[in-house]
Amino acid sequence: MNLRSSWVAETGQTREDTRLTQTGVTTMTNPVQVRSGILPGSYGGQYRLSGFWTFGSAAMSATVSEGRAVIQGEISQGVYPVTLPASEVVTFTPGNAQYARVDLLVLRIHDKLYDGGTSTEATIEILEGMAAQDPQPPLVPPRCLPLYEVTVPAGASAGNGGIPWDRALKDLRTPVVALGGILPVEGASLPGAYPGQYQDAGGALQRWDGGAWVSYPSALGGIVPASASTTPASYTGQYRDSTGGQLQRWNGSAWAPAVPGPYFVDNGDFGDTPSTTYTSTLQGRTTNPLALSFTAPPSKAIAVAFGCKMRSQSPDHYAYMALRLTQGSTVVNDLDDDYATIAASQHLISVSTTRRLSGLTPGTTYTLTAFFRVIANNLSLRAGFDNTFIKVDPLP
Incomplete structure (x- = not known):
């Protein structure tokens, strides 16, 4: 039988069993798999996502802040929880003499049971891209969570100023929350896993209706606030407060004044x-x-x-x-x-x-x-x- 369990069998519980049966810090994508991502939170509660925040700390080096994350493997491999309890410094190789390149800073799981390697560990790695006239980031291997794209200019090195950190970093981090929790959206808004799931889309609480994220006020039949007035209408008869302060009604094809005239x-x-x-x-x-x-x-x-x-x-x-x-x-x-x-x-x-x-x-x-x-x-x-x-x- 392929049914897996944790803490039932007297002997023989595998690491795979444990990963497959975790139900804590997970945002589901289907009945078995979860979304790879970072746990939200910050010191003082000022920011949505501080885990693994990265900043330039030297000409060719960056500091990766502490954080917690989960990384989903293939469907039979389960999810890998990882924690960085203290910040870590990573160093990038000098730039190509002629062209720029785009590197990926990632969290990566090495598991010799699946990748044919010799180690079983979690690492912070730099996946180096190819230098080119139009550089592209490298492909993301399995059991790998991208954190940042880092553009390394042509000729960049410790001796000539290094990487311009204020414009070289592109944040790719996405959050995950416990099952049933409200997901704070950072980056791309991904599809929901079940009707009734909620997410905070930066000013608008949204509910997954089985096919799309619907702003919470419209799901209740309430008035969509001006702060979410660009959200597409969900049904004929829905009301919104436009950015111009006018109450509007969706007539099936366009937003029109709720009370026409004078x-x-x-x-x-x-x-x-x-x-x-x-x-x-x-x-x-x-x-x-x-x-x-x-x-x-x-x-x-x-x-x-x-x-x-x-x-x-x-x-x-x-x-x-x-x-x-x-x-x-x-x-x-x-x-x-x-x-x-x-x-x-x-x-x-x-x-x-x-x-x-x-x-x-x-x-x-x-x-x-x-x-x-x-x-x-x-x-x-x-x-x-x-x-x-x-x-x-x-x-x-």
């Missing part, structure tokens, strides 16, 4: 017309017509306000401003004198009105267009309009 348009140019039938064009204006598009709210109703400063050149003749509501090419609500703003004056006077429009289709785009006219007359009077505006407020 909508407003105006024109401050004076224009007039002698037309006795409604026209959307005012003479003297560079921009015609005055129109406003809006999205109908879930309530199906809006409050429309419109108006202007207007005159008719005569106290006995009237000027009219009215609105037409369309959806595409379809007229939904046509011009009506009963709902127009009306004034009869030889001087400009301010006139406005507000009305409710209901029965709209939620989510549909409508357009309101302003029309103008003067009452029929034989004096060639012109109706004048200035500071015209239209405003739409969605109703709850």
